[in-house]
Amino acid sequence: MRTGAEYISSLNDGRTVLIDGQAVRDVAGHPAFSKVVQTVGELFDIAADPANGMQYHSPEIDGPANRVFSIPRTSEDMKARRAAVERWAKHTHGWVGRSPDHVGTFFAAFAAHPEVFAHDERDFAGNLTRYYERILRENLYVSYAIIPPQYSRATTASGWEGDNIQVGVVGETEEGLIVRGSQMLATGGAISDEVFVTCIKPLGPDDVDFAVSFALPAATEGLKFLCRRPYATSATSEFDYPLTSRYDEPDALVIFDDVLVPWDRVFIDRDVEKLRRQFFDTGAHALGNWQAQTRLTVKLQFIAAVARKIAAVNGTDRIPGVQERLGELAAVVSSVESALLAAEYSASPDADGMMVPGKRALYGIMGLQSETYPRVIQILRDLAGGGVLQLPSGVADMKSEVTAADVEKYVASPNVSSEERIKLFRLAWDIIGTEFAGRHQQYELFYAGAPFVVKGVYTYRNFGFELHVAELDEFLAGYTVDGRTAGSPALEALVGAGEEA
Ligand SMILES: Cc1cc2nc3c(=O)[nH]c(=O)nc-3n(C[C@H](O)[C@H](O)[C@H](O)COP(=O)(O)OP(=O)(O)OC[C@H]3O[C@@H](n4cnc5c(N)ncnc54)[C@H](O)[C@@H]3O)c2cc1C
Structure with missing residues (x-):
């Protein structure tokens, strides 16, 4: 099975990754990416080590594969799948949202329903099946860009004047489709193997040219990743920025300058109805978001532990009001965890035999996510008080003759060394206050769609x-x-x- 070193060495393949007005030559070595690339590499090493129990025999390829990509067909499969996703999530403590298991999970569900992609003239269903088999065989890291760029939400793309802003078909040759435009927001795109491109937002009949679904290697001619400002480059040390320095997944607007999509990479060609069906008639949306909730649960448990420890270090944990706040935090975290398990318990097989997580529990908890995540952050913020700012400017202050003695004496707690205290509060700041933290708050609110969509469509329609x-x-x-x-x-x-x- 693919190792971390193999993944890392595959990244410098000529892909176009843009930062600060420049194309990045060495993606794996660039300070914006090198640490998170290392983290993803570690995930592959974990999966490759049989001792971690992440491998299984895949019937689709009749060979060993990574369980995070499996199609669950029984309750035991669901359990084993969650355990594998959890194993990876624990390694990043839930701070890598688009690890390879996220989009890979969508493809597992697509592949269990190839009929949704069937086409009268072209073998799109076969393309899908073969692509999924590649994910299994090669442990592919696929990212996705499935949202129209935020240009105007007053109309869909057909109402936008001028050249394609949203990616869409502008031509067709014997070799494939020619696409032009852009799509948001490929988290991990710049460091992934491949990018899956489609549109999950509803399109109208006039948008047919934008109703496509395909996957391309990151290094495809004319395909560019326009990355947001990286935060890892501002992480002065791992001690001062323990999360930013390891888990800063790049987000990028993906741009297509008349890109050829070979026919064998096309899954849907200009079909508005199939575009909707791919997510909702295959169970992919539910299975993919169940993976996301598994990761979120691990992250919330991690944040709860930080809050608990801060209360202990500050000596506030015996105060009833503080215990109440910690209890509130525990209630929120356990409700997310319980819904995750309830979705697994209430999963049922669909017509193709794939277990679909119980949608009432899954979308129920997702409907609250825009409130639960900020609430958890707020509780941590409240418990930390000014301690996250009553800190030296960085590790240098802890080592310098000029400052070390003062830091050691004044930035400490009873029975807690200065180093331990600073370490904990630095971590808390990376959860609540840094740019990385701010991005994560936006991520948890929006990754599954804007809250008005999650509540108003997914939760509302699936409650029963x-x-x-x-x-x-x-x-x-x-x-x-x-x-x-x-x-x-x-x-x-x-x-x-x-x-x-
Ligand atoms: C950190 C981060 C990472 C992401 N990673 C990915 C990724 O890997 N792949 C990917 O494809 N996408 C990704 N996304 C994009 C994400 O899927 C979208 O942000 C999400 O779907 C919402 O779309 P939008 O941002 O265009 O918001 P919009 O749809 O433009 O909505 C923004 C706000 O406008 C208001 N609004 C807009 N329309 C309406 C309406 N009709 N009714 C009521 N209110 C309305 C609401 O207040 C809404 O919250 C990511 C986003 C973030 C923040």
């Missing part, structure tokens, strides 16, 4: 209001202005239960 409204209707039909009507078993049961209680 119908059943409860039917029960309510039966109850309401059970009495009139003249008293209770007979023959309403559900009502009798309800009344009976009430009496027993």
Whole structure:
């Protein structure tokens, strides 16, 4: 199985990664990427070591593969899949959102439903299946850009005047499609093997040229990653920026300058209806977001531990009000963890035999994410107080003859060394206050879509209001202005239960 070193050495393949007005020559060695590249490399090493239990026999390739890419077909598969995703997430403590298992999970679900991609003339379903087999065989790290660039949300792309802003088809040859435009926001794109490009936002009939789905190697002619400002380059040391320095995944707008997409890389060609079906009729959206919730759970557990330790170091953990805050934090974290497990417990096989996580539990907790994450951060912020700023400017102050003695004496706590205290509060600041922290707050609010979409579409539609409204209707039909009507078993049961209680 692919090793970290193999992944790292594959990155300098001529891809176009743009930062500070320049194309980056050495992606793996550039300070914006080198640390997170190392982290991703470690993930591959973990998967490659059989001792970590992440490998399984894949029936699709009749050989060993990484469990994080598996198609779950039984409850045991679900459990084993979650354990593998968790194994990786624990290595990054949940701070790498788009590790290779994220998009790989979407492809597992796509591959379990090739019929969704079937086309009368071209073998798009076969393309999909073969691509998934490559992910299994090669442990591919695929990123994705599936959102139209934020240009104007007043209309969809067909309403935008001028040349393609959103990526879409501008031509077709015997070799494939020619695409032009851009798509947001490929987290990890610059350091991934391949980028999957499509559009998850609903498109109208006039947007048909933008209704495509394909994957390309990161090093494809005409394909460019326009990266946001990196934060890792400002991390003066690992001690001062323990998260920024290891986990700063690059986000990039992906630009396509008349890029050829070979036919064998196309999964959907100008078909608005199939574009929607690929995410929602394959179970990919649910399975992919279940992976994301597994990672989020690990991250929240990590943040809770930091909060708990801060209260201990500051000697506030015996104060009832502080215990209440920690209890609130524990309640939030366990509700996310419980929903993750409930989604697994309530998973059921679809028509193709793939286990789909229970959508009510999954989308229920996702609907609260725009409140739970800020709440967790707020509690940590509250408990940390000014301690995250009553810190020396960096490790140099802890070593310098000029400052070390003062730092050691004044920036400490009873039974806690200065180094331990500074280390903990530096970490807390990287969770709540640095640019990396700010990006993560935006990430947790938006990665699965804007909150109005997550709540208003996914949570609202998957709750199953119908059943409860039917029960309510039966109850309401059970009495009139003249008293209770007979023959309403559900009502009798309800009344009976009430009496027993
Ligand atoms: C850190 C980070 C990493 C990301 N990584 C990826 C990635 O790897 N791959 C990828 O494809 N995408 C990624 N995304 C993009 C993400 O999927 C989008 O941010 C998300 O789908 C929301 O789209 P948007 O940002 O265009 O927000 P918009 O849709 O423009 O919405 C922004 C806000 O405008 C308002 N609004 C807009 N339209 C409406 C409406 N119709 N009704 C009510 N209010 C409205 C709401 O307040 C909404 O929150 C990432 C985003 C972030 C922040």
